[in-house]
Amino acid sequence: xxxxxxxxxxxxxxxxxxxxxxxxxxxxxxxxxxxxxxxxxxxxxxxxxxxxxxxxxxxxxxxxxxxxxxxxxxxxxxxxxxxxxxxxxxxxxxxxxxxxxxxxxxxxxxxxxxxxxxxxxxxxxxxxxxxxxxxxxxxxxxxxxxxxxxxx
Amino acid sequence: xxxxxxxxxxxxxxxxxxxxxxxxxxxxxxxxxxxxxxxxxxxxxxxxxxxxxxxxxxxxxxxxxxxxxxxxxxxxxxxxxxxxxxxxxxxxxxxxxxxxxxxxxxxxxxxxxxxxxxxxxxxxxxxxxxxxxxxxxxxxxxxxxxxxxxxx
DNA sequence: AGTAAATGGTAAACCAGCTTGACTAAAGTA
DNA sequence: TACTTTAGTCAAGCTGGTTTACCATTTACT
Numbered sequence: 468x469x470x471x472x473x474x475x476x477x478x479x480x481x482x483x484x485x486x487x488x489x490x491x492x493x494x495x496x497x498x499x500x501x502x503x504x505x506x507x508x509x510x511x512x513x514x515x516x517x518x519x520x521x522x523x524x525x526x527x528x529x530x531x532x533x534x535x536x537x538x539x540x541x542x543x544x545x546x547x548x549x550x551x552x553x554x555x556x557x558x559x560x561x562x563x564x565x566x567x568x569x570x571x572x573x574x575x576x577x578x579x580x581x582x583x584x585x586x587x588x589x590x591x592x593x594x595x596x597x598x599x600x601x602x603x604x605x606x607x608x609x610x611x612x613x614x615x616x617x618x619x
Numbered sequence: 620x621x622x623x624x625x626x627x628x629x630x631x632x633x634x635x636x637x638x639x640x641x642x643x644x645x646x647x648x649x650x651x652x653x654x655x656x657x658x659x660x661x662x663x664x665x666x667x668x669x670x671x672x673x674x675x676x677x678x679x680x681x682x683x684x685x686x687x688x689x690x691x692x693x694x695x696x697x698x699x700x701x702x703x704x705x706x707x708x709x710x711x712x713x714x715x716x717x718x719x720x721x722x723x724x725x726x727x728x729x730x731x732x733x734x735x736x737x738x739x740x741x742x743x744x745x746x747x748x749x750x751x752x753x754x755x756x757x758x759x760x761x762x763x764x765x766x767x768x769x770x771x
Numbered sequence: 772a773g774t775a776a777a778t779g780g781t782a783a784a785c786c787a788g789c790t791t792g793a794c795t796a797a798a799g800t801a
Numbered sequence: 802t803a804c805t806t807t808a809g810t811c812a813a814g815c816t817g818g819t820t821t822a823c824c825a826t827t828t829a830c831t
Contacts, residue, residue, distance in 0.1 A: 472733065473729075473732070473733050473745075473752075474633060474636045474640075474729060476752040477629050477632055478633050479756055480752050480756060481629040481630050483759045484626045486763060487759070487763065503788090518808070518809090519808075528788090528789070529789075529790065529791085530808075531810080531811090534809065555797060555798090556807075556808045556809065557808050574624075577624045580626065581624065584755055587751075587754050587758055588751045595744060595747070596625075596747075596751055597625060597628060599740045599744055599745070600628040600632050603635070603739065604631055606735070607635045611638060670779065671779075671780070681818080682780070683781080683818085683819080684819075686779095687818080706778090706826075707825085707827085708827070710780080
């Protein structure tokens with residue numbers, strides 16, 4: 468192991484990070500969150516008060532699947548729903564205190580990973596790595612839509 | 620877009636590469652392959668003649684799921700099965716000519732991606748990027764098992 | 772050699788997380 | 802006012818896995 472082409476290395480590295488964060492999250496009592504939830508959290512943390520349809524569009528899933536996901540997150544106490552102020556068909560979804568606590572934990576754990584990596588290769592190389600990835604994505608986005616979504 | 624923490628960048632970059640390879644593969648007539656198949660192909664290309672159980676272990680799925688996957692790949696002409704020479708319970712799975720053609724195409728497309736990336740940031744930085752990822756994986760493998768498997 | 776345990780594969784039921792398609796009710800628009 | 806669009810619901814179905822149980826063969830042990 469510990470070799471292979473660049474795409475494989477990217478996949479393994481990402482997988483490793485996800486496993487690590489997932490495990491530590493579980494140790495902190497957040498046992499019922501899947502990676503897909505993380506993307507929902509991230510979206511909701513930036514625009515608190517989104518509709519299920521908007522969430523679905525962002526995650527690249529149907530509105531039905533999005534509603535189902537929100538149902539689940541609501542049942543587990545991570546999000547809250549309230550009636551839309553002007554549109555009586557709609558309901559606004561936002562993070563609950565527990566949801567905020569979870570995403571803050573994820574941010575902290577992510578930062579810790581980056582610190583560890585900086586310790587291994589140095590701030591300088593890590594910065595360049597980040598820049599390079601952004602460069603690749605910028606190049607790709609000329610012909611493809613670049614999204615942050617479940618990988619496969 | 621085109622920002623975010625390092626794990627998100629890794630995910631987006633990987634996803635972008637996979638989408639690109641998947642699309643180009645489809646353009647070459649390999650329309651019925653999923654990413655998970657790629658891992659099976661990679662495994663089989665290195666040790667031609669593996670059992671379904673071994674494949675399952677490598678992919679991190681049950682043997683039943685592995686057999687199902689092989690059934691599918693056989694039906695689509697990517698792998699062949701022959702009786703195991705010494706163990707009459709078992710059957711050996713290996714890549715068919717079409718399977719080989721597919722994986723060779725994947726290798727070529729992957730190489731093309733890496734060339735494009737080298738063109739964007741230079742051979743030198745790309746090499747360092749690769750080294751850094753290997754470093755991260757090496758570090759992680761002290762406490763976790765690092766595997767090349769579906770990401771989530 | 773004889774028997775028990777392990778192993779490769781099969782069969783069937785089930786499940787999660789999505790999809791498609793048809794629908795209701797509210798909102799926007801001509 | 803009438804038509805179209807939109808947010809969400811309901812129900813059925815699919816995919817890619819899992820669990821449980823099983824058979825047949827091989828391997829290990831005495």
